[in-house]
Amino acid sequence: MKDLVLMKNRILLFAFTLSWNLLVAQTNPVDSTVVVKIEKFNGTTYLGKIISDDGRELLLETTDIGKIYIPKNEIKTISSEKTHEMNILGKPEEYFAFNTRYAFTNNALPIKKGDHYASISWYGPEVHFAVSKGFSVGVISTWLAVPVILALKYTLPTKNEKLHFSLGSLLGSSSYANNFKGFGGLQWMTGTYGNTINNFSISLGYGYLKWGGMIDIAMPGTYISPNYPLYVTEESPLRASPVISFAGIIKVSKKASLFFDSMISLSKQEKTYISNYGGYDPQTGKESPFVTKVTNENLWTSAFILMPGMRFQTKENQSFQVSLAGISVLDKYEQESFPFPLINWYFKF
Secondary structure, eight states: OHHHHHHHHHHHHHHHHHHHHHHHHHHSOSOTTSEEEEEETTSOEEEEEEEEEOSSEEEEEESSSOEEEEEGGGEEEEEOOGGGOBOTTSSBTTSOGGGGBOSSSBOOOOOOTTOOEEEEESSOEEEEEEEETTEEEEEEEOTTOOSEEEEEEEEEOOSSTTEEEEEEEEEEEOTTGGGGOOEEEEEEEEEEEEOSSSEEEEEEEEEEEEOOSEEEEEEEEEESSSSOEEEEEEEOOOEEEEEEEEEEEEEOSSSEEEEEEEEEEEEEEEEEEEEEEEEEETTTTEEEEEEEEEEEEEEEEEEEEEEEEEEEEEETTEEEEEEOOEEEEEOSSOEEEEEOOEEEEEEEO
16 A cells, blocks of 8 residues: 555656646747757758747747747757847848948948849949858949949958948949040948848948040130130049948838938049139120139049938848939039939849
8 A cells, every 4th residue: 555655646746747847848948039040960950939849849930931840859059149130021131132232332241152132223233243251243334334343342250240340342444435544443441230130330441533535624824815725635633532431221110121321522632713704894884805714723522422211121032222312512612412313123143
């Protein structure tokens, strides 16, 4: 009888322990808000959120095929890296290569090898090839193939998953226009904080442009007649200036984001201004001869390109964006502004 009672107690204790373990496993097994990467011994990998863990198998809600059970004895590694945060479509943020772009400029977020993408806009096409992790090579042009620009970008690795740096270069040619004599370039470094959903970037660079060929320049104080200055033909000068950019993007709904892009330059250039004085004076009623004054000055010239816009991410492999861009060029004598709206369609291939 004593042995029978002892056996009953052991059975009850075993049943209570088993029930308690199952209850604990089902009530709070894991943090289901964290996206993890699971690699099996056969090399198969899954990305998703762990729904439950009963000790023998995991219930994983994957990002592409839904919920699956994975036996734990088949799992090689489980990583919960923050780089697997979800983007606006509920996909891992590493998916969309064109989320490294704003309007004109780009951020320092890395691009994955083979994650090629292209863009089509009203002014022309561009295509970018991810030849290795963090390094891309692209070509940008207009529908007239003037100019043709080679684009390079390399992301520098850091230990902070939210802080990235990159080096970039644009090298352009006037192609068949002006007999290939025109050229220009922009070299820069970018620092970005955030992920593909929300981020902010600051870029510092140096740009230069030379159209090539010859241009007519007025000679100060030299005239071919009493009223007209003498022009001489000289080779076009090289224009160069530092460039700074502030840009960022923020998610505002499930499939839409607001972004802001900018480019600001400040340079000192020699400019020629021609002023004519004389003619009929309506106050005195007298006619006086024209006098032409030619002035050459070294002036500080500033240029601003401001580009607020909205991006719509409706599919995994493409997005559509609209930018209400404006350009302003200012110096001592002239102020000029004009709109430059942009419409871009980005897609992977």
